[in-house]
Amino acid sequence: MSKLFLMFFGGRKNPVWVGYVFITVALIILPFLVEASMGRTWVRILDFALIYAMLALGLNIVVGFAGLLDLGYIAFYAVGAYTWALLASPQFGLHLPFWAIIPIGFVVAGIFGVLLGAPTLRLRGDYLAIVTLGFGEIVRIFLNNLDHPINITNGPVGINLIDPIQIAGVSLTKSHEILGLEFSGAHSYYYVLLFLLLATVFVCIRLENSRLGRAWVAIREDETAAQAMGINTRNVKLLAFAMGASFGGIAGGMFASFQGFVSPESFILLESIMVLCMVVLGGMGNIWGVILGTFLLAILPEVLRDVSGPIQENVLGRVWLDPESLRMVLFGLALILVMLLRPSGLWPKR
Amino acid sequence: MKKKIIAEISDITKTFGGLVALSNIDLNIKGGEIFGLIGPNGAGKTTLFNILTGMYRPTKGFFKLEDVELTRLPPHLIVKAGLARTFQNIRLFGTMTGLENVMVGCHVRTNIGVVGAILRHKGARQEEERIKDRARSLIDYVGLNASSAQAASTLSYGDQRRLEIARALATSPKVIALDEPAAGMNPTETSQLRELLVKIREDGITILLIEHDVKLVMGLCDTVAVLDYGIKIAEGTPSEIKSNPEVIRAYLGGDVP
Incomplete structure (x- = not known):
């Protein structure tokens, strides 16, 4: 991880802690940004x-x-x-x-x-x-x-x-x-x-x-x-x-x-399976992968719920499929796609 | 120089239902020797290994290492007592690197628990350093420096065999039991293996060797025992074994007397 920060912040010029400070500040102001925008x-x-x-x-x-x-x-x-x-x-x-x-x-x-x-x-x-x-x-x-x-x-x-x-x-x-x-x-x-x-x-x-x-x-x-x-x-x-x-x-x-x-x-x-999906989708055994998988699976269904209604209205003229049920279909599809394209998870251990 | 007996196998019998896999096996392995165990396929060699290392329970008999009885103990306590093994069909921890595999071998001689692992206090850090140093020196010992950072499953066949030996050595064994270490090796790899085994013996570790490569066994072992259909048919120096009519019959076939 620290290497990633180093690359991101221009190598030797900036010490590692700059990266950590940046991440910390981002995490602290995140809820305010989220509330303001969404x-x-x-x-x-x-x-x-x-x-x-x-x-x-x-x-x-x-x-x-x-x-x-x-x-x-x-x-x-x-x-x-x-x-x-x-x-x-x-x-x-x-x-x-x-x-x-x-x-x-x-x-x-x-x-x-x-x-x-x-x-x-x-x-x-x-x-x-x-x-x-x-x-x-x-x-x-x-x-x-x-x-x-x-x-x-x-x-x-x-x-x-x-x-x-x-x-x-x-x-x-x-x-x-x-x-x-x-x-x-x-x-x-x-x-x-x-x-x-x-x-x-x-x-x-x-x-x-x-x-x-x-x-x-x-x-x-x-x-x-x-x-x-x-x-x-x-x-x-x-x-x-x-x-x-x-x-x-x-x-x-x-x-x-x-x-x-x-x-x-x-x-x-279903909740057990959901948590297991988060682990498997993110990348079993990799802590950062698991967190990534969790955030995707916790947030994606909500995004799909918000988005699938308006998209249908704009493209098809009216809402054909209830966003609530459609989101589970899309969610399942997303899982299948990830497993087909990245069978060992989005961010595998090695 | 008369060598002391380090491992005593007495009257070991194992039956699977009606099948007698081993019957009344007695073996005495002397400290610091390479003890070869040969026999045709299905003779019961690996079964005996599995009994010694706690994977199977014998039907009868006992096994002592340095006068401590180990029969019927669970595998991890047998390793702790000083008997380590390798497997006929290589069983490395595939996704771990070569170095990590050897570090796992150090598990039994170390003891930091959950609290130490989380707090990583001075003692825990020192132990971790010791584990790493020992693993590195063993990697060096078996000559795997170049590939120790690779996942074990990506190593070549011969390297995997040597890594298994390094991992077993990491448990600091008194006796190391090798199940067909030369199987599938080319002549170069076999001769490297022979050098490694000689080195291990020189370092005072007793070797119990199951092997099909008769040339390797005869050239290397101090004592050889032959199993056939679960019965020990001969035991002695390689030259005695070579001229033993029972052994010749078992290997080449012939009239049943």
């Missing part, structure tokens, strides 16, 4: 893209690094979201502060990761995919039905009025004016999510370039050979499940607090 809805879309990026990076540890195909990943997102919802909402009357819930969500989701990982250690490929798919559904169905005999999750109705992040008594979902600039909830959350995403990227890069990251890739490439090189494949795989799940848990918590509402509907199989 409206506040798009800042929210950007926020969701950041949440998805965290989620995809977590899945990338499991699928991209360790090569364990997980089709139930959204379950950890659900666990994180419900952990936050139960600990900071009128549901049980608990209102823990965010700095307590984030680590709790991290640990709880990690435990669920190990719970899924432990029975599937001997499974590979398709078989693992089927079991993880089942796991994802089990979690969702539990959330859907745990309103009786004792009401824990409120069932299909979901949990409402979830506390937003509060810093020094100031709620982040309300609008604030600082130095004449209006910070809406979406703006404030943008910075929190950006910080968490950068932290996730940092952890992922560190893990990737470590003894453990190499062990994960070795297991992905050839599990038998990895064992024969003295890697305790059981522990290393469980670690991948736990780390991936933990990031999913944090992302889920952020989702719950940002939305203020969770219900089992948000954690259907």
